[in-house]
Structure formats: structure tokens, C-alpha cells
Amino acid sequence: MFVGDGLRKRYGRSEALRGVSLEVADGEIVGLLGPNGAGKSTLAKIACGLVRPSAGAARVAGHRAGSPPARAAIGYLAELFRFPGWASAEEVMSLHQRLGGSTGGAAERAELLDLVGLADAARTRVAAMSKGMQQRLGIAQALIGSPRLLLLDEPTSALDPAGRRVVRRLLGEVRSRGVSVLLSSHLLGEVELVCDRVAILVDGEIVERGSPAELHTPRGIEVETGSGRRTYDGAVREDAPRIVAELVAAGESVYEVRVLASTLEDAYLEAVGERPS
Numbered sequence: 001m002f003v004g005d006g007l008r009k010r011y012g013r014s015e016a017l018r019g020v021s022l023e024v025a026d027g028e029i030v031g032l033l034g035p036n037g038a039g040k041s042t043l044a045k046i047a048c049g050l051v052r053p054s055a056g057a058a059r060v061a062g063h064r065a066g067s068p069p070a071r072a073a074i075g076y077l078a079e080l081f082r083f084p085g086w087a088s089a090e091e092v093m094s095l096h097q098r099l100g101g102s103t104g105g106a107a108e109r110a111e112l113l114d115l116v117g118l119a120d121a122a123r124t125r126v127a128a129m130s131k132g133m134q135q136r137l138g139i140a141q142a143l144i145g146s147p148r149l150l151l152l153d154e155p156t157s158a159l160d161p162a163g164r165r166v167v168r169r170l171l172g173e174v175r176s177r178g179v180s181v182l183l184s185s186h187l188l189g190e191v192e193l194v195c196d197r198v199a200i201l202v203d204g205e206i207v208e209r210g211s212p213a214e215l216h217t218p219r220g221i222e223v224e225t226g227s228g229r230r231t232y233d234g235a236v237r238e239d240a241p242r243i244v245a246e247l248v249a250a251g252e253s254v255y256e257v258r259v260l261a262s263t264l265e266d267a268y269l270e271a272v273g274e275r276p277s
Contacts, residue, residue, distance in 0.1 A: 001024050001025060001026050001028070001061060001073075001180035002022070002023065002047055002058070002059070002060050002149055002180065002182060003022075003023050003058070004020055004021060004022045004023070004043065004046070004047070004056065004057075004058045005021050005057050005058070006019050006020075006021055006056035006057070007019070007020040007021070007022075007043065007046060007053045007055070007056035007057075007058060008053060008054045008055040008056055009039075009042050009046065009051065009053050009054050009204075010054045015204055016039045016042040017042055017043060017046075017204045018203070018204040018205045019056070019205065020039070020043060020056075020201070020204070020206055021056075021206070022199055022206065024149065024180045024181075024182050026148075026180055027175050027176075027177075027178045027180060028180050028181075028196045028197065029171060029175055029180075029181040029183060029194055029195045029196050030180075030181070030183065030196065030197045030198070031184075031185060031191035031195035031197070031198040032044075032185075032198075032199055032201060033184075033185070033188065033191065033198060033200045033201065033268055034200060034201035034202055034272075035202065035272060038203065038204070039201050039203075039204040040184045040201055041153075041184075044076075044151050044153065044182070044184065046058050046065055047060060047074065047149070047182065048065070048066075048071070048076060048151065049065050049066025049067070050066075060073050060148075060149055061073040061148050061149065072101075072145065072147075073147055073148045074147050074148075074149050075142035075143055075149070075150045075151070076151045076152075077138045077141075077142045077152050077155060079154040079184075081138050083126045083137065083138075084126060085125065085127030086125060086127065087125065087126055088122065088123050088124060089113060089118055089121050089122050089123070089124055089129075089137050089140075090109060090122040092126065092137060092141060093109040093112065093113065093137075093140065093141060093144065096141040096144050097109070097144055097145075100144050100145045101145070102144050102145040104144070104145070109122075112140040112143050112144065113140055115140065115143070115170070115173065116136040116139055116170055117136060117166065118133060118136055118137060118140065121133060130163075131159060131163070132159050132160070132162075132163035132166060132167075135155060135156070135159060135163065135167060136167070136170065138155075139152070139155065139167070139170060139174075143174070143179075147179065148179060148180060149179070149180045149181075149182065150174065150180070150181045150182070151184075152181060152182070152184065153184045154185055154186065154187075155167055155185070156168075156185070156187060157186065157187060164187075164190055168193060168194050171183075171194050172194070183195060189265070191212070191264065192212045192263070195212065196211060197209065198210065198211070198212055198215060198264065200267075200268055200272075202271065202272055207271045207272075208267060208268075215262075215267040216261040216262050216264070216267070217261065217262045217266075217267070218234075218235075218237070218260070218261055219260040219261055219262055220232050220234055220260045221235040221236075221237075221239060221240055221243060221257065221258070221259055221260065222258045222260055223243060223244070223247065223257050223258075224254070224256040224257075224258075225247060225254055225255065226252060226255070227252060230247075231260075236259075237259045240259065243257075244257060
């Protein structure tokens with residue numbers, strides 16, 4: 001759906017991207033992580049066609065990024081989006097249909113508002129909506145015109161846990177429809193829950209990539225025994241039967257065994273920390 005190959009972008013003497021290659025497959029959610037200034041926004045702007053790469057190539061749905069067919073295949077929600085407070089959800093959707101050239105009309109508006117759980121709020125003004133409702137309205141407008149790729153920038157950053165759960169479920173529904181998502185976020189726990197793959201971008205380069213599970217590394221085994229908790233640093237899952245057998249043979253009662261692994265946050269901090277200051 002999206003293919004970026006050897007993307008470089010230079011702004012004067014500053015190089016925002018340094019040979020980034022990234023793919024987002026059909027119906028896949030890819031999380032893009034990185035500190036401020038890592039190049040995430042530049043990559044998204046290249047995908048949208050708002051910025052031309054200094055080198056490399058980007059394609060969306062098989063078309064050159066920025067071309068009319070590529071732009072038509074994209075839906076976008078910025079982190080700091082703003083809708084007029086006086087406009088109703090229906091009016092916001094109608095405006096974006098006209099801006100995007102969609103011919104879906106009232107049927108499309110009704111379907112998308114229902115998809116994001118706002119069917120009963122079509123006439124509610126933006127100023128009267130909660131942050132979670134506005135966020136869902138933002139995703140609904142990004143889906144106008146049946147885009148094949150969604151670019152979402154921090155879609156859950158200002159939401160409470162309940163609101164984040166709603167957006168996670170919504171992204172799962174979008175994925176089930178075959179829509180691809182490139183999700184930029186600082187909330188690593190959210191990314192770990194919803195994304196199929198993750199790419200960590202630092203100083204314009206992808207320094208780590210893979211599924212959240214692949215980025216986890218073993219940290220040892222923890223065993224709860226009758227005499228207390230014991231930790232075996234460096235042990236892996238395959239060592240657990242041996243460790244338990246040795247403890248039982250030594251007369252210990254074993255109540256619980258946990259295989260310890262790093263989190264996505266651990267992998268992120270390690271990847272960022274390895275970069276030169």
C-alpha cells in the first residue's frame with residue numbers, strides 16, 4: 001500500500017531523512033515511533049505528497065506519492081486538527097466530502113458516523129463534543145472517499161483510557177476492511193496493543209523494526225517459591241522446566257513461574273539510547 005525506498009530529505013544543511021525504507025502492506029497497521037525531530041512528520045508529508053524527497057522514491061497504492069491517484073488513496077488526521085466549533089458533525093463531514101471530491105453524499109456520511117459511534121450525534125456541534133467524540137469525528141472525516149491508506153498522527157494522545165479503547169477498536173474495524181494505517185504515536189503501550197509492526201525512527205534513520213513481539217527480548221525467569229522469589233537473569237523460556245525440577249529436587253515448593261521479557265518501551269529506550277548524542 002505504501003512503499004518508501006531509500007528516502008532522503010534535506011532542509012538546507014539539515015538532513016531530516018537518511019535513506020529510510022518502509023513498507024505498509026494492505027490491511028496492516030504500522031506504528032512509527034521516534035523522539036521529536038526524528039523525521040516522522042517529514043515521512044508522513046512525503047507520503048501525502050506535501051514534501052518531495054531529496055532522493056529515493058515513495059509510492060501509495062502503486063502510484064507516485066503526490067500524484068492525484070496517490071492523494072485520492074490517502075486519508076489523514078493531523079495531531080492538532082481543528083474543526084469549527086459551530087459546525088455539526090454532519091456539516092464537518094459534508095465540508096470534507098466537498099474538499100475531497102467525494103460523491104458519497106448522505107449515505108457515506110451516515111455510514112462513517114455510525115462506524116465511529118457518532119450516529120446519534122450527527123447534529124451535535126463540535127463545541128459540545130468531548131475530546132473523544134472529536135477524535136472519532138476526525139477519524140470519520142479521514143475515511144471519506146474510501147481511502148486505502150490512513151495516516152494518523154497521535155490519534156489517542158489526548159484521550160482517557162476509555163477513549164483510547166474506543167479508538168483501538170475502531171482501528172481494528174478499519175483494518176478488517178483492508179485499510180492500511182501508518183500510525184505515529186508517543187504512547188508506546190497503545191502502539192504495542194494495536195500495531196502489527198513497529199518502526200523506530202531516530203535522527204532520520206530507522207534503527208529498529210519488527211512486530212512488537214519480535215522487539216521483546218528475554219530478561220530472565222522469575223520463580224515464586226515457598227522461601228521467596230528467585231530471579232534467574234539471562235534464563236530463557238526453555239530453561240524453565242530445568243529450573244523448576246532443580247528447585248523441587250532441592251525440596252522447594254514452586255507456586256509460580258514467570259518468563260520475563262522486555263517491553264516495547266524497553267526496546268524503544270534502548271534503540272534511542274544507542275544513538276550518539
